[in-house]
Amino acid sequence: MSQTIEVRLRNRLSELERVGEAVESFGEAHRLPGKVVQALALCVDEVVTNVISYAYDDQADHQITLRLSLGTGELAAEVEDDGKPFNPLDAPPPDLTQSLEDRPIGGLGVHFLRTLMDGVEYRREQGKNLLVMKKKLPV
């Protein structure tokens, strides 16, 4: 059984369903805990949604590559895109104590990354954005 899978996605929001399926089937194949799989599926979705929504100024087709890999006691997901440089971690955290009227719409995706992942790193390499998320597996 492969410890790494790669999924190529088009920059269309309809691809998010495939993102969910890929993370779930990877989780099933490796018998990962449901909570870990759900957290990773959500965070990868948020990152890919951001890329599809904001990374491209043109209307052309672009490939976004998702890699899932299982290491020792740790699950990693990488999202690679050829969009404009963008580090989602630069976004300020939302104020969750604000009342309904005052609360800005948006900003939650990055909050999910910070809350649910054990590590998130952004790199710009060879004209591509690379976002790596890591989640520790329960012992």
Place this chain on the structure above:
Amino acid sequence: MEITEQKKGSVVLLVLTGRLDAGTAGRLEERLVSLIDAGSRSFVLDFMHLDYISSAGLRVLLMAAKKLKGLNGRIVLSSLKAHIREVFDIAGFSAIFPTYDQQDAAVGSFQ
């Protein structure tokens, strides 16, 4: 995602099935906006068959709740699966949206 709509007196019941993500949230937004524009003010969203929600789905719920607040209307939710409840908790949305375990209780909360 599928949306089925029923009227329970003055309450609009929307049952969501599948995934509420950035690819599908626009359909819910359109439905809610057109119902609000047509005069509906009381909404129950039943999540019993909802398998997944991302921030794009939460954004639509917040938008509708804000719109309704100014019109003396509201949205309540029912039958959230445990992992969806967790997303609401992390987002701080559990304090914003009244939630009920059963659809009947959610509809009844408007009486």
